[in-house]
Amino acid sequence: MHLTKEDIQALNRVKRLNLINSITGIKPANLIGTQDKARKTNLAIFSSVVHLGSDPALIGMILRPHSDVRRHTHENILETGVYTINHIPQSFIQQAHYTSAKFDKEVSEFKRCGFTEEYISDFEAPFIKESSIKIGLKLVEQVPIKANDTMLLVGEVQHLILPEEAVSKSGYIDLGSIQDVGISGLNSYYSLEKIAQFPYARPEETPEFDHA
């Protein structure tokens, strides 16, 4: 099947949304935890979290335009300057999915969707007790994407909380062993199984695959 730009534009809105959200491949499943100055908490599922760099440790995420609807996550991050990224354990995917409903600002998705707030001292954003891997970030940059009025939010890692036994001596995490999940499109969830690990690739050590 070959769809051109024009074919894609001619699809009905829901099919285009589902298809184009699926074509980049598997996406990470994370819940973003925030609170406002009045300590009202918010939790929202994001599949657009992306690694930006290790030194300093920077992580990005894409925010939709404010025009559609109020964006509590963004408003809270601007108010407090901090937020958390929490992995979604496999046994909590249904609850995590429903944080995407447009609840009123007065409703905390922590309580409504059955997650437990967890705090560490001197850090204003709520972590999720039920998550295996939790990251506390400070907002360092907001990068506007003109092409469609979205925004790349850049955060610097301030805190990293994870099970010691999940981290190998070299710093790798086996996402299968901690029951991590991935997302495809807007609503499909996948379990992960590690099938291979390869060394750092150097030209002179690269096997000959030349098939011509």
Next chain:
Amino acid sequence: MHLTKEDIQALNRVKRLNLINSITGIKPANLIGTQDKARKTNLAIFSSVVHLGSDPALIGMILRPHSDVRRHTHENILETGVYTINHIPQSFIQQAHYTSAKFDKEVSEFKRCGFTEEYISDFEAPFIKESSIKIGLKLVEQVPIKANDTMLLVGEVQHLILPEEAVSKSGYIDLGSIQDVGISGLNSYYSLEKIAQFPYARPEETPEFDHA
């Protein structure tokens, strides 16, 4: 285990690189196909591809700073204005991984790593014959990220090539059925199995998870 920003900075470089590249969760596994004006092709593995929007269909990817090393992918995209994103089939992960070796500009990773170039008319960038899902993009925006001198490259989908039987009536793709893979960190590969699908979440239809 709780690591602060200072603890992370104090890790040795390789452990920090592996750990921070792992903490965002599973990442999509894609090969970026390009060629320069002289039709020398290039193929490079990227795990930072991210969905930006469906209408128009926009996809982002993160480029490392040019300072480290020559970036053939970026140079080629600037020369021709187009590039391809190709999913990595499970049976080709080793070959795909080795495209990350820093081969000389004269070496095409297509030939060196055993992939077959495929072209469609009036589109200058090479697709991968062996891939299940292939996307042809036109560069529309380069967004500098000041915090660490990286860049978000924004492309608009011009062509989408995929197996018709992999797409459901509503536009979903089962990534397990097409043997898609995910990446963790810099060198670990995962198979994917769909475990759940939930409806679009509306507040009034959201089950009660309140555990308090």
